[in-house]
């Protein structure tokens with residue numbers, strides 16, 4: 001299959017991603033949300049990985065998802081767009097003695113692998129950074145073997161377009177590499193359009209500390225009060241989605257929604 005070169009806008013967006021994650025790579029090794037999130041165990045439970053499987057993890061960052069699956073499969077390729085993340089994942093895999101994990105730089109929208117290569121493709125808390133998520137899902141279907149399994153987790157938005165836009169705009173002010181969190185319906189439609197059938201879909205709340213949320217992306221101090229103000233003073237519909245609590249940077253919390261989808265390739 002041939003790959004169209006990304007347009008300029010996509011290239012710029014991906015450059016922002018590399019810079020943003022390159023500068024904050026070490027935060028992702030220790031981030032509790034990423035290292036200990038409940039969705040890691042839930043993915044393994046739902047996927048039921050097999051010991052002879054070749055797995056690919058897309059947008060691995062510090063490698064938490066790849067390393068969770070590694071003991072259950074024959075091999076895992078942990079990939080990411082950001083060179084600093086790939087280097088970090090490689091170092092951590094060595095430290096952990098995971099000798100069936102290899103690492104590689106890869107763009108989720110143009111995966112550098114042959115058709116029908118993997119039994120499992122995972123991607124967790126990353127697709128909201130991809131400019132063309134439908135292209136990503138097509139690429140997953142391409143590199144998966146027939147009947148191979150795609151398992152993804154990402155922050156999702158409700159169907160209400162106004163709430164979705166307010167949330168995405170607010171996230172982008174914290175993290176310029178945030179492109180768009182999508183609804184479950186959109187993700188399921190992308191899977192079907194790529195020839196996969198969705199075998200499981202669920203959502204789960206994820207409580208976030210405001211301080212952690214801004215620290216993890218090194219948000220400048222002078223921008224934090226405005227982000228907090230807009231969270232606490234959002235419309236009723238947005239508040240119903242984000243469920244803010246607290247009244248200060250060090251005690252405010254809110255709830256994100258993680259969507260988990262498992263799909264089987266045709």
Ligand SMILES: C[S@@+](CC[C@H](N)C(=O)[O-])C[C@H]1O[C@@H](n2cnc3c(N)ncnc32)[C@H](O)[C@@H]1O
Nearest residue numbers: 021034059060061064081082107108124126129
């Ligand atoms: C929040 S982190 C992922 C967390 C990780 N999957 C985990 O389970 O801990 C997001 C990652 O997406 C990567 N990323 C962003 N755009 C990408 C793209 N187009 N292709 C591959 N990786 C990308 C970033 O470099 C970053 O490392």
